[in-house]
Amino acid sequence: MAIREIVKLGDEVLRTKAKEVTKFDESLGVLIDDMFDTMFKADGVGLAAPQVGILRRICVVCVDGVTKYELVNPEILKFGGIQRGAEGCLSCPGRSGIVARPKKMTVKAQDRTGESKLYKVDGFTAVAFSHEIDHLDGVLFVDKIEREDE
Ligand code: NI
Numbered sequence: 001m002a003i004r005e006i007v008k009l010g011d012e013v014l015r016t017k018a019k020e021v022t023k024f025d026e027s028l029g030v031l032i033d034d035m036f037d038t039m040f041k042a043d044g045v046g047l048a049a050p051q052v053g054i055l056r057r058i059c060v061v062c063v064d065g066v067t068k069y070e071l072v073n074p075e076i077l078k079f080g081g082i083q084r085g086a087e088g089c090l091s092c093p094g095r096s097g098i099v100a101r102p103k104k105m106t107v108k109a110q111d112r113t114g115e116s117k118l119y120k121v122d123g124f125t126a127v128a129f130s131h132e133i134d135h136l137d138g139v140l141f142v143d144k145i146e147r148e149d150e
Contacts, residue, residue, distance in 0.1 A: 006051055097141075
């Protein structure tokens with residue numbers, strides 16, 4: 001268990017497409033635990049591996065402080081509807097604004113053991129899934145902001 005340093009806007013790693021995870025070993029579990037610790041310490045609700053400098057397709061989400069999602073090689077199978085809400089990002093301190101996201105999403109992802117799981121999420125969890133999965137392709141919420149807070 002360790003807190004990792006969060007990479008900030010301007011670092012090229014945040015703009016690079018992350019690679020698929022192919023090795024489900026102990027170090028993957030350590031990384032996922034570290035990502036949760038780092039996210040909770042920073043009062044975030046989601047974190048993607050590129051934000052800790054690792055270009056692999058991994059993200060963690062926990063919007064209610066209870067339900068912890070670990071998404072390895074996530075794939076969006078379906079999405080629908082639109083919701084707009086205020087967002088921020090641990091890699092973009094001091095910036096926030098309104099972003100449009102899918103209202104509902106069905107996502108397939110592996111866990112740390114490589115087991116495939118299906119998640120049907122909506123509301124703020126869908127926002128967090130969408131935001132974190134974007135990070136894996138080098139997309140940041142500031143690219144999608146419709147109205148930025150001053
Ligand atoms: Ni973010």
